[in-house]
């Protein structure tokens with residue numbers, strides 16, 4: 117039985133990875149090295165400071181904590197410029213219709229995102245009101261694959277992990293769901309998300325019957 121669906125944000129509801137990429141690449145270039153689209157894959161689902169650590173490792177750059185915090189802040193300012201221009205047109209195909217189906221079935225909807233900008237993004241997309249509970253990067257201390265973000269979502273809704281299904285696009289996120297004893301639908305490619313109970317390319321055409329696993 118499904119009582120709640122918990123959604124990751126970046127890569128599931130909206131493709132913010134492209135804006136993260138522009139902002140991280142611009143920071144890398146300033147520091148004197150290149151940052152490829154492939155490199156950017158490693159940052160998906162990972163927290164802001166860990167993302168910076170991975171970026172610096174790629175560029176072979178070592179910095180003190182204070183400088184790192186300043187650079188993360190700088191990247192985020194740049195990223196926010198893109199985020200604040202987003203419109204509801206950028207909601208990924210099928211997401212809104214799927215939310216409507218869940219509502220009509222009485223299934224609760226929660227957000228489980230690593231992003232500290234999640235509230236701003238949901239507002240830009242005019243999706244805030246669809247969510248019965250929101251857990252984001254400002255509420256958790258342990259990053260995915262730790263299940264904290266999803267367990268908090270389930271708890272806020274008042275359901276056990278076994279009553280929830282998580283939707284994730286990142287391997288660390290799929291692992292987080294499974295670590296929390298939740299079922300998981302991977303959004304993306306089976307090669308990356310193979311551990312999920314079901315992997316689909318997106319929400320278009322996804323039916324409730326498919327979630328019966």
Ligand code: G16
Nearest residue numbers: 125126159161162164229230231232
């Ligand atoms: C997202 C992205 C990550 C990003 C993280 C933190 O997580 O996938 O690439 O580094 O949020 O974002 P911010 O800098 O906005 O706090 P999720 O969990 O929504 O996929």
Ligand code: MG
Nearest residue numbers: 124126127285
């Ligand atoms: Mg994601």
